[in-house]
Amino acid sequence: xxxxxxxxxxxxxxxxxxxxxxxxxxxxxxxxxxxxxxxxxxxxxxxxxxxxxxxxxxxxxxxxxxxxxxxxxxxxxxxxxxxxxxxxxxxxxxxxxxxxxxxxxxxxxxxxxxxxxxxxxxxxxxxxxxxxxxxxxxxxxxxxxxxxxxxxxxxxxxxxxxxxxxxxxxxxxxxxxxxxxxxxxxxxxxxxxxxxxxxxxxxxxxxxxxxxxxxxxxxxxxxxxxxxxxxxxxxxxxxxxxxxxxxxxxxxxxxxxxxxxxxxxxxxxxxxxxxxxxxxxxxxxxxxxxx
Amino acid sequence: xxxxxxxxxxxxxxxxxxxxxxxxxxxxxxxxxxxxxxxxxxxxxxxxxxxxxxxxxxxxxxxxxxxxxxxxxxxxxxxxxxxxxxxxxxxxxxxxxxxxxxxxxxxxxxxxxxxxxxxxxxxxxxxxxxxxxxxxxxxxxxxxxxxxxxxxxxxxxxxxxxxxxxxxxxxxxxxxxxxxxxxxxxxxxxxxxxxxxxxxxxxxxxxxxxxxxxxxxxxxxxxxxxxxxxxxxxxxxxxxxxxxxxxxxxxxxxxxxxxxxxxxxx
Amino acid sequence: xxxxxxxxxxxxxxxxxxxxxxxxxxxxxxxxxxxxxxxxxxxxxxxxxxxxxxxxxxxxxxxxxxxxxxxxxxxxxxxxxxxxxxxxxxxxxxxxxxxxxxxxxxxxxxxxxxxxxxxxxxxxxxxxxxxxxxxxxxxxxxxxxxxxxxxxxxxxxxxxxxxxxxxxxxxxxxxxxxxxxxxxxxxxxxxxxxxxxxxxxxxxxxxxxxxxxxxxxxxxxxxxxxxxxxxxxxxxxxxxxxxxxxxxxxxxxxxxxxxxxxxxxxxxxxxxxxxxxxxxxxxxxxxxxxxxxxxxxxxxxxxxxxxxxxxxxxxxxxxxxxxxxxxxxxxxxxxxxxxxxx
Numbered sequence: 001x002x003x004x005x006x007x008x009x010x011x012x013x014x015x016x017x018x019x020x021x022x023x024x025x026x027x028x029x030x031x032x033x034x035x036x037x038x039x040x041x042x043x044x045x046x047x048x049x050x051x052x053x054x055x056x057x058x059x060x061x062x063x064x065x066x067x068x069x070x071x072x073x074x075x076x077x078x079x080x081x082x083x084x085x086x087x088x089x090x091x092x093x094x095x096x097x098x099x100x101x102x103x104x105x106x107x108x109x110x111x112x113x114x115x116x117x118x119x120x121x122x123x124x125x126x127x128x129x130x131x132x133x134x135x136x137x138x139x140x141x142x143x144x145x146x147x148x149x150x151x152x153x154x155x156x157x158x159x160x161x162x163x164x165x166x167x168x169x170x171x172x173x174x175x176x177x178x179x180x181x182x183x184x185x186x187x188x189x190x191x192x193x194x195x196x197x198x199x200x201x202x203x204x205x206x207x208x209x210x211x212x213x214x215x216x217x218x219x220x221x222x223x224x225x226x227x228x229x230x231x232x233x234x235x236x237x238x239x240x241x242x243x244x245x246x247x248x249x250x251x252x253x254x255x256x257x258x259x260x261x262x263x264x265x266x267x268x269x270x271x272x273x274x275x276x277x278x279x280x281x282x283x284x285x286x287x288x289x290x291x
Numbered sequence: 292x293x294x295x296x297x298x299x300x301x302x303x304x305x306x307x308x309x310x311x312x313x314x315x316x317x318x319x320x321x322x323x324x325x326x327x328x329x330x331x332x333x334x335x336x337x338x339x340x341x342x343x344x345x346x347x348x349x350x351x352x353x354x355x356x357x358x359x360x361x362x363x364x365x366x367x368x369x370x371x372x373x374x375x376x377x378x379x380x381x382x383x384x385x386x387x388x389x390x391x392x393x394x395x396x397x398x399x400x401x402x403x404x405x406x407x408x409x410x411x412x413x414x415x416x417x418x419x420x421x422x423x424x425x426x427x428x429x430x431x432x433x434x435x436x437x438x439x440x441x442x443x444x445x446x447x448x449x450x451x452x453x454x455x456x457x458x459x460x461x462x463x464x465x466x467x468x469x470x471x472x473x474x475x476x477x478x479x480x481x482x483x484x485x486x487x488x489x490x491x492x493x494x495x496x497x498x499x500x501x502x503x504x505x506x507x508x509x510x511x512x513x514x515x516x517x518x519x520x521x522x523x524x525x526x527x528x529x530x531x532x533x534x535x536x537x538x539x540x541x542x543x544x545x546x547x548x549x550x551x552x553x554x555x556x557x
Numbered sequence: 558x559x560x561x562x563x564x565x566x567x568x569x570x571x572x573x574x575x576x577x578x579x580x581x582x583x584x585x586x587x588x589x590x591x592x593x594x595x596x597x598x599x600x601x602x603x604x605x606x607x608x609x610x611x612x613x614x615x616x617x618x619x620x621x622x623x624x625x626x627x628x629x630x631x632x633x634x635x636x637x638x639x640x641x642x643x644x645x646x647x648x649x650x651x652x653x654x655x656x657x658x659x660x661x662x663x664x665x666x667x668x669x670x671x672x673x674x675x676x677x678x679x680x681x682x683x684x685x686x687x688x689x690x691x692x693x694x695x696x697x698x699x700x701x702x703x704x705x706x707x708x709x710x711x712x713x714x715x716x717x718x719x720x721x722x723x724x725x726x727x728x729x730x731x732x733x734x735x736x737x738x739x740x741x742x743x744x745x746x747x748x749x750x751x752x753x754x755x756x757x758x759x760x761x762x763x764x765x766x767x768x769x770x771x772x773x774x775x776x777x778x779x780x781x782x783x784x785x786x787x788x789x790x791x792x793x794x795x796x797x798x799x800x801x802x803x804x805x806x807x808x809x810x811x812x813x814x815x816x817x818x819x820x821x822x823x824x825x826x827x828x829x830x831x832x833x834x835x836x837x838x839x840x841x842x843x844x845x846x847x848x849x850x851x852x853x854x855x856x857x858x859x860x861x862x863x864x865x866x867x868x869x870x871x872x873x874x875x876x877x878x879x880x881x882x883x884x885x886x887x888x889x890x891x892x893x894x895x896x897x898x899x
Contacts, residue, residue, distance in 0.1 A: 034660065035660040035664065083854060086858070087858070092861075094659070094660070095590070095659050096861070098592060098660055098663050099592070099803065099853065099857070100853075100854055102594060102663075102796070102799070103796065103799075103849075103850040103851075103853040103854050105850075106792065106793055106796050106847070106849065106850035107846075107847045107850035107851055107854075110793075110843040110844075110847045110850075111843075111847060113839065113843050114839075114840060114843040114844070114847070117839075118839050221792075222671065225664065225667055225668035228664045229668070232661070232664070236660075263675075263679040264675075264676075264679070266671070266675060267672055267675065267676070270668050270669070270672045273664075273665070273668055274652050277652055277655065277665065278655065281655070281661070345751065347747070367747075367750040367751050368750050368751075368752075368753045368754055368756070369753075371751055371752055371753035372753040376751065376752065377751055379747075379751075383745050383748045385740070385744035385745055386744055387740075387744060387808075387867070388737075388740060388741065388744060388870070389869055389870055389871075391870075392737060392740075392870050395734070395737060395872075396738055396741040396752065396754075397752055399753045400753075401734040401738075402734075403733050403734030403735060404733075404734050404735045404738050404754075405735070406730075406735060406762050406766065409729060409730055409733040409735050409736075410726065410729065413729065413733070416733065416734060420734065424872055441869065441871060443869070459752075463752055463753065
């Protein structure tokens with residue numbers, strides 16, 4: 001029974017990490033309408049920029065995280081403006097954009113390896129005792145992950161519902177030509193979306209690194225299809241669906257690790273992905289007019 | 292028995308999308324050998340109806356009977372194999388294939404589409420391929436596209452793409468051709484040519500047509516029968532002259548209003 | 558002399574093998590428009606299964622464990638490998654081809670690839686885990702008793718023969734009504750469906766035959782290297798095949814050959830012989846991978862149709878009003894070079 005509660009707790013933590021990454025991916029998909037296969041590299045950027053902030057620039061960890069997250073957002077905008085936007089403007093089909101982002105993942109991941117090396121790194125976090133919360137038991141880092149995720153998701157929700165930018169994003173996500181016709185500056189909104197998507201990926205990467213303790217360039221990329229599974233489960237392009245999907249996948253992965261073997265926990269995410277595609281390909285919350 | 296004469300019978304078709312009722316009870320018949328028009332204001336559900344008839348969208352209730360067979364809810368390719376071919380609202384040629392190839396795809400149940408035949412018995416499909424080729428060249432000549440046969444379909448003009456769409460459909464030997472706004476966005480001269488082709492196909496091949504059309508002049512000249520739709524329902528059926536006398540139809544078509552409102556006023 | 562010959566023959570073998578991979582991917586992507594982002598997994602499946610079919614039973618005391626161990630002759634092992642790759646392709650296709658969206662398909666192939674990689678690496682009893690298979694017998698090596706360099710030349714001949722057979726098969730499919738329908742599905746799946754084409758079945762055919770061909774390339778790989786481990790088949794290897802096809806020209810088997818030569822042989826294999834910088838041992842592979850990714854992006858920008866554009870299908874000219882001639886279906890005409898990305 002203790003094991004059950006522990007696993008449930010870890011599942012929530014994994015779900016929190018996943019939801020940050022999944023919302024970033026889903027948001028960008030909703031606005032630009034193509035999947036970014038280089039997203040795993042953005043997670044890695046988040047980890048390594050933060051690492052540089054802490055180890056290289058001697059920033060306190062919280063400041064290093066902010067630095068890492070913002071730097072990843074900027075990287076994401078730069079990549080979009082220099083590489084993806086020209087193709088989109090030329091009218092390249094989504095089909096080829098997928099190949100381009102796939103190629104981009106190879107470029108960026110190897111760039112990260114060239115800059116930061118191939119070995120495993122870890123953040124300097126002072127070791128402390130687990131905190132007990134009722135039947136649950138968390139490390140302070142895990143509590144921080146859940147807290148950061150919850151705060152960030154509330155912030156994203158407020159951004160989307162309360163600000164002009166957020167409303168423009170939602171309008172583009174629903175119907176891009178209509179949004180353009182109503183006078184929304186779609187280029188600007190698209191760039192902000194990439195920035196936000198990059199920030200969320202960066203934060204997802206940092207929290208993932210907190211959770212796994214050790215990380216290297218490909219840590220985020222092996223996690224990529226788990227993020228896809230969460231996004232598709234939630235309904236591709238659906239922000240709240242992505243949050244829900246992330247929590248479900250997080251729980252499934254941890255319980256599969258408990259029941260079967262931790263070597264096969266990712267396979268459980270794949271099983272969910274397959275089941276969703278076979279039974280309910282539109283996801284929990286379907287995207288009208290996009291499927 | 293007028294029913295025997297009907298190649299297509301649609302009975303009380305219903306379909307909604309997330310709370311919006313796109314089709315709320317469509318019933319009509321298409322008589323064999325006619326050109327039947329489907330008219331109605333924008334948003335009346337004409338394209339949804341075409342999709343539901345052709346198997347692209349599954350209706351939630353109702354029946355579609357084609358040539359005596361119930362085809363309700365059958366997948367697209369099975370509907371097509373039974374002899375009902377539909378075209379799309381915007382021209383959807385195979386862009387990076389030549390005009391001739393666009394036609395060569397259409398013949399149904401080609402033996403050369405089976406891997407075993409291709410790898411082990413190529414002579415089997417070559418004879419068939421020759422027949423299709425001769426046929427395709429004839430059809431292209433009929434439609435005045437012979438000179439363009441080796442051009443990529445994407446390089447055709449808008450009007451030529453419309454002709455290609457029809458030529459490609461003819462190659463599939465349909466008994467019923469459902470055209471979704473075949474005249475949209477083409478110049479008046481070409482409208483006449485397309486209309487001539489449609490009449491010729493009906494007279495020469497006995498193809499029945501059901502066409503969604505906005506241009507009422509074209510409908511009047513071309514169509515034997517007209518089905519009027521508004522807000523997801525079929526309102527009336529008859530010749531254009533009969534419909535002009537029908538106040539309800541005129542009101543619905545001009546205002547796009549709900550039939551109930553019209554009835555309340557009448 | 559022998560060393561140079563052996564080196565050239567080695568590059569020749571890589572050329573043939575990458576040609577085969579590119580033909581397989583071309584049938585999937587170039588013909589049918591299937592985004593297979595895990596080509597190399599099917600190569601591995603072909604290689605492993607041929608390996609365990611040809612190897613003797615795994616010895617309990619050796620610390621090397623693998624399934625089967627049937628000691629089959631090499632032609633049978635080749636068939637086993639090809640069939641296994643095709644079967645895996647069928648399984649992936651069952652999930653991936655159900656959906657119309659090409660991004661779902663790409664996600665499923667990518668996910669399936671990492672799952673297979675995970676299972677093979679973690680399971681010691683399947684193909685000896687992360688150590689991989691070693692000592693796979695080479696075809697006729699025991700019979701011929703050649704020097705290593707001479708054997709490489711012999712093996713190049715074997716690869717060339719198999720490559721040419723794959724090329725002929727791929728071309729025949731391209732020119733058949735099956736290939737034409739595959740391309741029609743690539744251009745517009747909904748329309749092909751509306752014309753009565755069984756799009757799922759035809760795409761599945763493309764998926765499986767592509768995987769079988771890639772699997773054959775995998776068998777040749779494990780024969781040549783005599784070993785295969787999970788470290789040898791990752792995303793970057795998949796991308797080399799993609800780069801070969803995109804740079805050479807998709808939808809066109811000659812393009813696949815040109816691309817394999819440019820990317821896989823000149824670029825990828827030749828740079829392996831540049832001496833590594835001792836302080837940065839990984840820099841050269843990293844720069845190579847980055848360059849291959851960049852090469853694809855630049856090709857799609859500057860010459861989206863590739864070096865050799867997809868050829869326009871030409872039919873034997875049928876004069877109007879006659880039907881008595883002997884037209885040969887589809888004789889390819891010279892490339893026009895006008896094909897842009899759609």
